[in-house]
Amino acid sequence: MLHIVEKDIEVAFPQGHHLHALLCQIPNRIERSDRGFRIADPDQQWARIESIFELVGTGSGNLKKLHFLLFPESSLPADRIDDLLRLAETKLHPNTVTIIGVEHIRLADYLRLLERFQADNEEALASVRTDQEAGEIEQIPVNCCLIICKEESGRLRIFLEAKSHPFVGEENLDPFHDLYRGKVFPLLRCHPTCYNFMALICLDYIYRDLYRSNISNIIDHANRLFHETRQRLDLLAVIQCNPKPEHAAFRDVINGFYGEYLEYTPGVRDTITLFCNASGETACEGLERAGSFGHSSAVIQKRHKLEKVDLPEFSSDDFGGLPICRLRFGQDSRLFFFNLPVFHELDPRTTRAPLKIHSIFQQLADDRWTRIESDAFSWPSTESRAGSN
Template identity: 55%
Template sequence: MPKIIDTKVNLAFPLGHHLHCLIAQLPNHLHKTSGFHPVEEQQQWQAINSVLELVAAGEGNLKKLHFLLFPESSLPVSCLDQLLATVDQGFRPNTVTMIGVEHVSLREYRRYLERFKADNQAAIELVDQDIDSGDVLDMPVNWCLVLVKEADSRLRVFLEAKSHPFHGEEFIDKYHDLYRGRHFYLLRSRASCFNFMAIICLDYLYRDLYSSNIKQIIDHANQLYFSTRQGLDALFVIQCNPKPEHQAYRDVVSGFYGEYLEDTPGVRETVTVFGNASDETLLEGVPLSTGFGQSSVVINRHHRLEQVVSEEFVADDFAGAPVCRLRFGRGTRLLYFNLPLHHEIDPRSSRVPLKVHAILQRSAEEGWEKVQSATFVGGI
């Protein structure tokens, strides 16, 4: 199982007020050679950059944005420096950007770890153990960036590699098989006590005979709670997933929040955010699927979230799971909402803890415009 690396970051989030998150549910168009790569790099970058420019401009209440989430494998690696420059120069302090990056070889991934060595020394040690143990440098890596612009405007760059492939990333030839990542970061923000993680797609589900990624996260969060009375506040799952409604996700969500066999105070108040690619996604070399989209936010069942249906989202319990879930549609959208406060410390007796602030769609001018207020078509 991957190692969880506790890392302190300097984020001064507003105390006693909810935080804001934007999911960029954008399409991916990828082809498969050794790993997955964008078919049209410039077009892919333009879509990403349009979101970055919108956030940097901060129109409306986007100035309050704290977390920005892009899909898995969405950033062309040739555009990485442009992304870093935009976030460093244009974003406000106390913002976190999470984005999946085009597959690269382990050799190249190791170079990026070295480039950002100040923030990834512990990860380098784990990767070097794999490099020393075998001929693995040409294996493809599915990886992501977690960019933290701290309260003093310092930009920190964390790298993670996916620990478990989906069927399109596995090969009988082990040199084309996906490299298995060895670490997750648990980012613990100070001065405000807010702890969060980002993982990639099937890392949420992976298990073997002895353990599972999610059980390891729960146990680590519980130990954090027992020693500091803090828990895991948010778990972000970066996806390019054609089956977001698969039974396996419901099973893990139920186990994560259900507390069926033991108390799990470390994750009881965790907000889980699944950020997927939109239904315009096309993976060449993989059987056609129309199941992309449906990014979602999952919170504990003790929150009061009315079950409703609208044209752009549904609030439900994920087919009877012990949760409240806000599930969005499949189209290309920017989804802006708040992360709820802890249930126990919200002083109101009647409340809607999770609210959608805005949903944006592409405009005719290749920008973004608000979707008009979604019409409610009935309760559940």
């Protein structure tokens, strides 16, 4: 079961104003290897990631206001980590957070990363060293992500997180090919703005055992945070490479997370949950016919009253009657740039739009990203809504 550790970072988000996220629904092409799974086309994948950083660096489409940059699970070639950090240092503005999944690496390599960035990962490093004492596990695969925080001073803070719950392709009877289970999960607390967020990797969102679940641990920790400091968990980012992003297990956890059926949960009541999945062009060896990738989404509490629409690039709904508002994207490879809502109490008007999509980008044949004309995904105007009532 996950152990949450709080980490303070000097990221100064604008106070009292909504933040902005770029959700990168890009394809993954993954094949089996001696270390679990690896990216089948690492050069092409890196070129795709690099082009996104170039786009963000130019500030196209109001991207200078970007605060959160999200990539899918297992989307970064492991030998490009240093190149990624260089891009984060040179292309991103201060006060920007990047969350990106790394292809499978061996535990020995993960340990070296923890040692390299020990100042930000002491608890995770201690956990891995404790596990090492139980046996020879250096060669088992690790599915991990990087949380890269560019502070107001420009300094990079790098946090690592290992996935705790494998999907069927990551489980193996051979103990040297079975996925390593991560145990330490950082909760990042931004100062001086008082904004708190976490990241999870796919099935870690729904994992539970006989005694507890990951999500109940997160709720309890967020509630304690609220009662002690009157702060909340503001954002929960779930990165995925998931052929079944709308499986009933995810729906059930979302329902329990926002429902407050048995008790009040003020620590997560206003949490924004972002699911960043790989696009419908994704291919994973052994899972070709397992389902459909894509359909990344943003989920907020029902009090925000998000208007229901159904457009070619996205739709909005309540996920089949849940106490939420969900912005659901399609399957195509796209970059979605939108704002994250502020607390409902700060602007309780029923006519407001808590989520606004500022830009949607698609990739051209020459690897450049171009903005899709807004007429293809515009919300209905206020006048048209009034006329339809």
